[in-house]
Amino acid sequence: MVAYGWCRGIEDAELLHKYGFDYIECPLSALQLENEVLHQELLRAYLDSPLPVYAFNVFFPGDIKVVGPDVDPERIRRYLYRAAKAMNQIGSKISVLGSGRARDIPDGWERNRAEDQLLHLLSWISEELKGSGVTLAIEPLNKKETNLIGSVAEAVHFAKQINHPAIRVLADFYHMDEDSEALDTLTAHKDWLAHIHIADTGRLSPGTxxxxxxxxxxxxxxxxxxxxxxxxxxxxxxxxELPASLTFMKQTFQRIG
Known part of the structure; x- marks a missing residue:
């Protein structure tokens, strides 16, 4: 069964509920996982949300790097532990790994070293998500936003190397359109798709x-x-736009599922 959501802050959950969306997708970084006092204060809004917080995006805060010379493995492992715990507590099912800046390969850093670092990250995530009910969806981003994982096929390449049920792939219509990625990649990699993001021309609302x-x-x-x-x-x-886009989404995807 297909479900429809919108990527917004938790403060907009009531608005999305009003218009009939099935869930909200929030930034994981907004949970302030590295500040326990603040995190506990913020957590209640997610637990009491009128809509399920089915998914999280914006996996890492801006100052965490996962490839390059500035990677801090201990900090990352602590963050992943807290992220898995929080998402399980909230009841989320999908966590999107976009975070283009975090995974961007810095100048002078060898690509093979960056790819090894990313594989270590995915392995750590798979360990933390085991038994949590959450699946990580690797998000390909267009070439303007990152130089590591720019297509569904490339994301699947990394997911296959981990070969863990908690590591899957997202397809984002906006990023695919930006780089003219063939749409038949969706069927070619159907067994790896766990989540979908959509937009429309100018990265505006669907149907416009x-x-x-x-x-x-x-x-x-x-x-x-x-x-x-x-x-x-x-x-x-x-x-x-919210009610108009939801109507458009339902009409467009009515044959799915």
Whole structure:
């Protein structure tokens, strides 16, 4: 069964609930996992959310690096432990690993070393997520946002090396369109898809632009996709665009699942 959500802060959960969305997808970094006092203060809003916090994105805060010379393994391991604990407590099912800056390979750093570091990270995440009910979805980003993992196929390449049920892949329509990634990659890698992000022309709300949604939906249908579809984009008029986009999403993806 497909579910529809939006990437927003937890303060907008009531608004999304009002318009009939199935879940909210929030930034994991907003949980302030490295500040226990503040984290406990913030946690209540997620536990009491009128909508399920089905997914989290923005996995790492901006000052954590996961590749390059400034990687701090001990800090990362502590963060992953707290992240898994919090997501399990909240009841989330998906955690999106985007964090383009965190994984961007710095100048002068060898690519093979960066890839090894990323594999270590994914291995650590798989260990922490075991038994938590949460699946990590590796998010490919367009070339303007990162130089490591820029396509669904590349994300699957890393997931296969870990070969753990908690490590899967996300497909983001915006990033795919930015780099002209073929949509049939959705069916080619159907067994690895765990989550979907969508937007429309200009990274605005679904249904307002010229993205080839009919083909995108056809590929997801052929892939047998059943999971969350989150809009991740800018909004100019919330009270108009949220209900209109939800109607568009339901109409577009009605044959899925």
């Amino acid at each position: 632009g010229q993205y080839p949604y009919a083909e995108f939906a056809a590929q997801l249908t052929a892939a047998g996709y059943k999971g969350g579809i989150s809009a991740e984009c800018s909004l100019q008029r919330l009270d108009e």
